[in-house]
Amino acid sequence: xxxxxxxxxxxxxxxxxxxxxxxxxxxxxxxxxxxxxxxxxxxxxxxxxxxxxxxxxxxxxxxxxxxxxxxxxxxxxxxxxxxxx
Numbered sequence: 001x002x003x004x005x006x007x008x009x010x011x012x013x014x015x016x017x018x019x020x021x022x023x024x025x026x027x028x029x030x031x032x033x034x035x036x037x038x039x040x041x042x043x044x045x046x047x048x049x050x051x052x053x054x055x056x057x058x059x060x061x062x063x064x065x066x067x068x069x070x071x072x073x074x075x076x077x078x079x080x081x082x083x084x085x
Contacts, residue, residue, distance in 0.1 A: 008032045
């Protein structure tokens with residue numbers, strides 16, 4: 001397995017690239033002030049968390065029926081991006 005070291009500052013600045021690397025199976029050791037503080041390990045397919053129905057996560061609200069759209073993480077992110085532009 002490929003392991004790379006990354007600082008907390010790099011993680012903040014390069015999160016999309018780190019996410020892509022995690023998806024490819026790269027593991028990271030996270031350092032802060034020259035000390036290792038955590039490891040970022042990609043979830044294996046066996047351990048990956050299956051997304052629950054968004055309505056159960058949202059406290060049982062019926063957002064999907066109200067909006068008439070399936071509430072995927074990408075759709076929710078697009079709403080957030082538009083709101084905070």
